[in-house]
Amino acid sequence: MQFELTREYLDEIRDWIAENQSNFINDTIIHLHPADIAEILDELNTEEAKFVYAHLDHDLQGDVLMELEDDVRQKFVETFNSDQLALQLENLDSDDAVDILGEMSIDKQLEVISKMDSENASELVDLLNYDENTAGGLMQTEFIRAKLEWPINRCVIELRRQAEEVDKVHTIYVVDNDDVLVGTLSLKSLLVANSKAIVRDVYENKNMAYVFTNEDSEEVARVMDKYDLVSVPVLNLQKKLVGRITIDDIVDVIREEADKDFQMASGISENVEHDAGILKMSRARLPWLMIGLLGGVLGSQVIGNFEMQIGAIPSLAFFIPLVAAMGGNVGVQSSAIVVQSIANGTSQFSSILSRVRREALLGLLNGLICGTFIFGITWLLQDIKLGISVSIALFIVIFFAAIFGTLIPLILHKYKIDPAVATGPFITTLNDVVGLFIYFGVGMMVFGL
Amino acid sequence: MQFELTREYLDEIRDWIAENQSNFINDTIIHLHPADIAEILDELNTEEAKFVYAHLDHDLQGDVLMELEDDVRQKFVETFNSDQLALQLENLDSDDAVDILGEMSIDKQLEVISKMDSENASELVDLLNYDENTAGGLMQTEFIRAKLEWPINRCVIELRRQAEEVDKVHTIYVVDNDDVLVGTLSLKSLLVANSKAIVRDVYENKNMAYVFTNEDSEEVARVMDKYDLVSVPVLNLQKKLVGRITIDDIVDVIREEADKDFQMASGISENVEHDAGILKMSRARLPWLMIGLLGGVLGSQVIGNFEMQIGAIPSLAFFIPLVAAMGGNVGVQSSAIVVQSIANGTSQFSSILSRVRREALLGLLNGLICGTFIFGITWLLQDIKLGISVSIALFIVIFFAAIFGTLIPLILHKYKIDPAVATGPFITTLNDVVGLFIYFGVGMMVFGL
Known part of the structure; x- marks a missing residue:
């Protein structure tokens, strides 16, 4: 593509607007694609953008309006009175018009609709009834x-x-x-x-x-x-x-959809707009943090059982975060692959069994590699007994984490729970707790405590 | 849509094939959409699928072939000799034909191309030169x-x-x-x-x-x-x-692209096919595990500095995983949002500053909520001094994790590193180590060690 928005061009535009000159709009702007014009308006402040927008013809205004970033468009729409809005909406495809209408308060909706011609209005009123996440909410009534x-x-x-x-x-x-x-x-x-x-x-x-x-x-x-x-x-x-x-x-x-899955895997439970209020954002994140907290409390109880052993050999505590974190990391890796193949609809029963087998094998291999590596380091930094404890525990933890990471999303999916919620904090937390048991269990045996 | 593949219909088809009857193909199968036929073949074994496929006409064969799952198609293609393959490829759009050709060994490619008519062949030979991740690799030469x-x-x-x-x-x-x-x-x-x-x-x-x-x-x-x-x-x-x-x-x-980002955020560094060999899969996952290991070793050194304190108050060790995990969770949440807005191309400088401010505020709020919650529980389960240490440390850790989680992807992006690599293990590991310092620092002050 030819068009690329440069800082120089943007500065030029700002200067022209500051000098109240509008020639540049007819000379250059209107020859651009509506999506490119919208890109420029996104970068200007609301006043500047309105100056440019006011000089476009109605058709182009409609096209540009729909290409703006959501938050820019919303600010823009707020500055129109209901007559202007009615005119703008009539220039848009019905699916776009109803999207904008849907973002307004019910009072504003009533006001704008009363200003539109009745055929256009009745179409939009019908469309407004559909949930925006259904086919009815996405469709337009213009077709041949x-x-x-x-x-x-x-x-x-x-x-x-x-x-x-x-x-x-x-x-x-x-x-x-x-x-x-x-x-x-x-x-x-x-x-x-x-x-x-x-x-x-x-x-x-x-x-x-x-x-x-x-x-x-x-x-x-x-x-x-x-x-x-x-x-x-x-x-x-x-x-x-x-x-x-x-x-x-x-x-x-x-x-x-992809964004939602990504957020869910990252422990954000509601799809929140980038510009949502702090309280709403906090609410979207707290459920996972609470699960993490409860997991941590559970973990503290597990470690509490080994208080005596830690008192005797404090260096056992050094590798608590390593074992816990590795279980989480491996679990997330395994579950990500499963969640993805479920989301892409590629999971027959036969492939499920082979997947669990492959992940288990992979867990054994990666567990062996990581275990060997950590054995060397721990031996070097601390002593051989700790090296043996940490490496054996790590090997077992990685193996189990790979299997849990694979099975949990599959089980959730079977019970019609979106498996995307299973990656991230949930698997991490589970593997933390299980990993601690394994670690101290192995440690006690090795040290003969 | 009308078509839905049921287990009963699939069983019927299997029975017909077992009895070597082919009437059902002309009666029902050929009236389906190629994508639906492919869905059926995906579920059959290779022998059964070939039976059905052989009874379709050449045009339909081409359409069905391209709709098959990648691994099913590959198995399928392997059973064709080069004459059959040449015929199949000539029935396909050039972009699809070159995709299939690209999956073969160079010897097989040469053989198949020599069997095709020279005009078709020369087109495909040209297309084969393009990297499959470029426009040339995606394009077809059929257009008007x-x-x-x-x-x-x-x-x-x-x-x-x-x-x-x-x-x-x-x-x-x-x-x-x-x-x-x-x-x-x-x-x-x-x-x-x-x-x-x-x-x-x-x-x-x-x-x-x-x-x-x-x-x-x-x-x-x-x-x-x-x-x-x-x-x-x-x-x-x-x-x-x-x-x-x-x-x-x-x-x-x-x-x-979305799948790749999801995988990268989950600590899988190469885009590996679901059916790739174990060694290749292991290699894709090891880099992150190694970073996790090094982080864990670093963490062990941090805790090692507080060996004396742990010896004196072993219960300090109980909450190590909680503090570490929460730092990781919060960091991943913050970074996911930033990575997404970068991927969607919505990040001007002004919005970056406001984003960091918002995440910091959110960190304060969530830190306060989680800190208060854990104070109550720790007080109840252990004692008030530990409650004070854990809750203050958690508050600080969450606040910093939110800021790190926001800044690191932004910095990586500035230096042209794909910020998707920043979520998951990297942020988790960093926050683990920093969190441990904060935790023991606070603990020492509270307990006066």
Whole structure:
């Protein structure tokens, strides 16, 4: 791509705005892609951004608005009055408009909707009812439909008529007289069809992919991914065609999903916006910290049982964090792989058994390597008895941690609990406690305590 | 979607195959979507799957082959001789064919290529030169191109001619006489254009997005995501059009990227296939385990400094794992958020400062909550002095861990190191060591040792 936002260009823009000059907007800005313009506005302060924005035409305003970062857009929207907002929303695709509307208070929603023309408004009011994590919440009502009995020519005419409203046309949806989806017509087949044909002759009704309004957005992503679709029709429960979802919205869903898994594996239990309040952020993190605390208290009880031994040989305490941490590390590694294959839907029963076997083998190997390594170091730094204790304990801990790390997500998954919660703090904590038992058990034997 | 693979249907299929009946294939299987057929074959054993596969026609075979799970496909491909392989590859899109070819040994590649017709072969040979993580490695050479001076009618005729070869047409690429890309023509504009117009009149040359063959696949994903594209043209360094990349391949790149980050945060340093050898898997995990070990050894040295104190008050040792683990947990939580916003490209300098401030505040709050909680428990279980030591230390550790967890990924990013490597073991290990110092320092003061 050509466009790259440089600090120099940004400074130039700031200077122009400071001098209240607007020529640069018509000279350069409006020739950029809306996504590039949004990138510039993201970097400006709200006042500067509004100056540029006010000089764009309505269509471009709508496109730019949707490309802004969420928090920048929100600040922006707050500075509009309801007349301006109504106008802005009418310029947007319905799925984008309803996203913005959904972020407002109910009073503001009512006010803005009352200012819109009634057809646009009623569409948005319908869309607002859907949960934002369902197909209904993702769909837009702009799409092109054709009837079975239409001649191809009429399709082309309709396409011309409707195409003004519909931004990106990938597929024409074919419906019967009750608006029930019966098939699809690709633009390619429309272009290559004999002009005397009717839709019924050339439409495709085999392997028609669709989703229902109440289906989860992750399921929509799965369907579009599996069937390599760039758009998917959305049906209500009467199988009537009510909307479509395009792949760009699904790419966002996939990214958010990945982010959520990553956060969950890192011990953050709710998906919190970057700019959420401190209390909300704290609440998202405390559950895992509490589990960690309880694990730590449990660990203290385990160690408490060996108070006498520690009093006799304090150096035993030196390697407590090492053994605990290694159990956690190995467990997280093993569980990450399992969680991922579950998330990607690749886990038949046969592969589960072979996975546990492989992880156990891997645990033995890595345990042996790490154990040998630590034996040498501990011998060198302390004494051979401690070396023997630490290395044997570490070997056993790594082996068990690998097996726990593999089994726990599998078990959680079997009981329909999202296994992503199993990585991170949970496995770490469990392995801490088990590891301490093993460590002191081995230590007592070696030292004959 | 309608299709759902049930155990009963799978058992039925197995029975039919066992009885050497093939009617069911023409009756049911061939009416399914290739992705659904692949889902069935994934579950069958190789012999059964080959039985079904052999009864499909060549086109369907190609489609199904590409939808199989990687490891199933590899087993499958291994059972073909080079004549069969050559035939299969000719049925595939060039990007898919080259993926399969790339998985073979160089001898097998030579053999298969010698069996293909020379035009197909030379295309694949060219594509094989590209690194698979670049635009060149992802692109296919099937696309539709038009010249500037062509009348629209000719475009439609060309489209008819070329459309047989090109599976999904999203956009027609417009080139000049030197094959240099000059713009695009959407099917929609082709449909609504006056039939007497020429391409030059209706093509779009503003904001043309493209990538170069040597660009990284992540950059391709970024461009397609930013500009909401369903396909992107690929240019060589002379700006000649040489291929295109479709969104379905980029969705795979995005998923793989997310998987890689997840693995890296879990302490797995190389992206290893699920079915890789044990030695390779071990090598991917050992680097982090070694860092953990060294951290543990360092920790043991820290505790070693307080040997006398532990000898005097062994109960100080009880809470070593708690303090160490909590530092790690908090650090991982903070760093995960930062790593994510860096990966999503949302990190201006101003937001960095505010982020560190927010995380510090959050650390204070969560530290206060956790500290109060542990004070109560420790007082109850042990005594008040230990309660005071543990809770004060925990408070300080959580506060610092939050700050380290935020700063370290930011610093790594500044020095062009992938910050995803910073979460997990690295932060955990650092916080372990620092936490131990704080803990014993506080303990000494409280107990007056």
